[in-house]
Amino acid sequence: MDKNIITVTTPLLPDLDEYYQMLREIWDRKWVTNNGEFHQRFEAALCEYLKVPYISLFTNGTLPLITALQALNISGEVITTPYSFVATTHSLWWNGIKPVFVDIDPATGGIDPERIESAITPKTTAIMPVHVYGKPCRTREIQDIADKYGLKVIYDAAHAFGIEVDGKSILNEGDMSTLSFHGTKVFGTTEGGALVMHDEKMKQRIDYLKNFGFAGETEVVAPGINGKMDELRAAIGLLNLRQVDAAIEARHQVAIRYREALRPVEGIDFWDDMPGVRHNYGYFPIFVDAEKFGMTRDELFNKLREQGILARRYFYPLISDFSTYRGLPSATRENLPNATRLADSVICLPIHHELTDADQQCILNVILKK
Numbered sequence: 123m124d125k126n127i128i129t130v131t132t133p134l135l136p137d138l139d140e141y142y143q144m145l146r147e148i149w150d151r152k153w154v155t156n157n158g159e160f161h162q163r164f165e166a167a168l169c170e171y172l173k174v175p176y177i178s179l180f181t182n183g184t185l186p187l188i189t190a191l192q193a194l195n196i197s198g199e200v201i202t203t204p205y206s207f208v209a210t211t212h213s214l215w216w217n218g219i220k221p222v223f224v225d226i227d228p229a230t231g232g233i234d235p236e237r238i239e240s241a242i243t244p245k246t247t248a249i250m251p252v253h254v255y256g257k258p259c260r261t262r263e264i265q266d267i268a269d270k271y272g273l274k275v276i277y278d279a280a281h282a283f284g285i286e287v288d289g290k291s292i293l294n295e296g297d298m299s300t301l302s303f304h305g306t307k308v309f310g311t312t313e314g315g316a317l318v319m320h321d322e323k324m325k326q327r328i329d330y331l332k333n334f335g336f337a338g339e340t341e342v343v344a345p346g347i348n349g350k351m352d353e354l355r356a357a358i359g360l361l362n363l364r365q366v367d368a369a370i371e372a373r374h375q376v377a378i379r380y381r382e383a384l385r386p387v388e389g390i391d392f393w394d395d396m397p398g399v400r401h402n403y404g405y406f407p408i409f410v411d412a413e414k415f416g417m418t419r420d421e422l423f424n425k426l427r428e429q430g431i432l433a434r435r436y437f438y439p440l441i442s443d444f445s446t447y448r449g450l451p452s453a454t455r456e457n458l459p460n461a462t463r464l465a466d467s468v469i470c471l472p473i474h475h476e477l478t479d480a481d482q483q484c485i486l487n488v489i490l491k492k
């Protein structure tokens with residue numbers, strides 16, 4: 123990457139010498155995938171770190187979404203948010219499920235529980251909310267609705283690594299939660315992901331499903347897929363667990379500096395930490411009010427680009443605006459005013475564990491019009 127370019131994030135990578143030691147072990151064992159030793163150790167270490175009872179590793183963060191829907195036999199219609207990465211809705215499509223978009227709560231970016239009930243039809247079988255940017259959804263209200271109508275809840279928690287509310291992991295909410303360990307995330311294994319579940323029986327089912335449905339050498343119990351994580355990535359995960367807290371703290375410091383500098387700026391809005399929540403600072407979204415700021419979101423975005431600052435407009439366009447989904451009855455902008463407003467005004471500023479004060483100042487100078 124060009125030294126003068128400031129990227130929105132940078133991967134968390136382990137010390138190369140330590141990784142080499144682990145590669146040497148893999149070479150010695152000659153066991154490279156299919157529930158190897160590092161895979162088993164990584165699952166156990168993640169359960170402890172994330173405070174969850176059961177976890178199943180995957181090769182990315184999209185397959186756990188697809189697999190969770192399969193495991194819970196979800197069909198018909200699923201209520202979801204348009205304000206996310208497109209993989210959320212794609213996972214429904216790949217299961218032949220019709221996505222029903224519901225608007226978001228502008229205070230969290232997550233699905234607005236008050237709008238869920240009116241979107242429920244006899245075909246609705248589940249709700250798929252997203253803890254977007256790692257900000258916890260209103261999980262209690264969502265669960266109350268799910269219980270009332272007998273719906274499953276699958277959280278796309280791709281951004282929610284290590285997020286806790288009042289000391290409890292957000293990943294224990296709903297029926298299952300998925301994680302992404304993509305290199306752009308706070309915690310990554312180059313590509314990778316996981317599914318969090320509540321009981322051993324479901325863990326067993328998911329482990330079968332991610333291994334073609336094999337429940338033994340000669341028995342296939344379900345039409346599974348290949349979603350397994352290999353030993354090379356599990357090793358990175360084990361090493362990265364040792365440094366993820368420091369990385370989150372470094373990101374926290376970046377967030378503090380952004381907030382201090384941007385609070386007085388008229389027309390630039392951002393979110394503060396939520397009380398009782400342990401955040402991971404995976405993203406730092408700002409929302410531009412063109413009239414008050416005197417510049418549109420895209421003008422600011424392009425100005426940053428001119429300076430080599432590769433901020434991103436996550437999540438613009440809305441998923442409901444992509445051609446695949448545009449024709450759905452729930453995909454209209456009238457149905458999704460809050461999501462539309464956020465998508466049209468958002469810029470995610472660079473934030474990562476290696477962002478220097480000098481680089482952050484360059485970013486701020488553009489926004490402060492210095």
Ligand code: T4K
Nearest residue numbers: 129131132133182183184207209210280302303304305306
């Ligand atoms: N659900 C949600 C809510 C998600 O956000 C995602 C993924 C998923 C599900 C699916 O999980 P995965 O199947 O991906 O595990 C990125 C990621 O590819 C994607 O994982 C992520 N969400 C999404 C929000 O962002 P891009 O297209 O923005 O990535 P890219 O390649 O443009 O990278 C962004 C910046 O990161 C680059 O400008 C520089 C930096 N970078 C990137 C890579 C790949 C590096 O410094 N090194 C790298 O190796 O999608």
